[in-house]
Amino acid sequence: MVQFSLEDAGKLAEASYNSINIVSPRVMRSCPHHDVQAHLLEGNILLLPGSNSVRDYLRYNLRPLLLGHKRLKLSDDSLAKGSSGTIWHQGFLAYAAVVADWLIKERVTPTFIIGHSLGAAAAQVLTKSYGVPGIGFAAPRPRHTRGPIKNGKMCLIINRQDDVVPNLPGAFHHVGQVTALLPNPKHRFLAHKMSHYRDIVEVGQITGRLPTHWAGS
Template identity: 30%
Template sequence: MAQLNVLDACDMIEAAYDQTNAADIEHQIDIRGVQAQYLKSGVLVIPGTNEMADWFDFNLNISGQPTDGHGFEVVPGDSGSMWHAGFLEHAQIVYTFAKGLRPKFIIGHSLGAASAQIVGTSLRVPTLAFASPQTLRGRPTNRLAHEGWVVNYCRLDDTVCHVPPKFLGFRTLGSRYWLAPDEINVGGDHSIDHYRALLKTKKVQDRVPMAWPPK
């Protein structure tokens, strides 16, 4: 099976944010704040929050009424699992776009990483998610079918990777590798360039997969 280099994936995310990859894009969407790009190489890139509306439409998505998500609206998916409502809504839009394209790989960052976890599991496609929030509410032992396609790279000092909080029962889909910088900056270092810099260090490369899926 073909593999995607992790540092190359970081570059693709950054190019999507910087809008320097126009020549590489075959199809793309921008629907209600949901952006996704299908590249000529067969890679689906899902960038994260880049508009203020994203925080209210997807990241926060707090119900006006009390919910059993303790401020995070939680809804059931087709599998019967309970999901962060905003992340699931974002992923459903991306899934509709991606399912006919059948991407070879999926890459996501931040809000895009939440979406990538769900879409990658649904399509059974190798998926790399950076700065991943926790999307699913359920026990870690109750794994969904096909979530093994997904790998998450999370910095210990990245607040986004810790929400919604674990003590409320939320978790990521797939495997997760925690990256520890030399100096902790709580609430900082969320951008993809900070992730790439840490992934270039030997101490990280010695303990995390630098290509996905593993052979």
């Protein structure tokens, strides 16, 4: 099982919004889909940045239970479900599905997954699906159902308590091992920035709340 330095994962997550800033490991390929950002690095490391356009927010972040502009009830059989029967936030699942389809075309199975924000939501779905470890920063909640699921602890989720995004959507739940750190000072509206998450990783390691490396659980 591949293990990854949290410090290096934070650097990559911050650099993911402009892939030319990624020097090592090198970017081998990037997803060509117009609304989905994903990079495949050396060693088949999958890197997923968050939303970088209004269209991302409308198409993926704001679709917890919407398909085709139709609101669906939780009892509706047409809700998006995983093979485990898990009911997912359908926008996050749709985003993860685009990434998974791209990886199938590339004939690649990721060895490790790193994501921030929307990318961290997709990382939770994909680490469970592939059974590989991952790290998600500032992660929203993608799962509507509760209870243990196979590979449900593969993703390490690092959140800040002054960031509102990890508490959304309210009726959903995280998938993985969650560490919510209380920063000092608080950054409130700027807390979601990946640069502030890199700061909190260092603090979490000094206080023993976070490991130096992650290889899944």
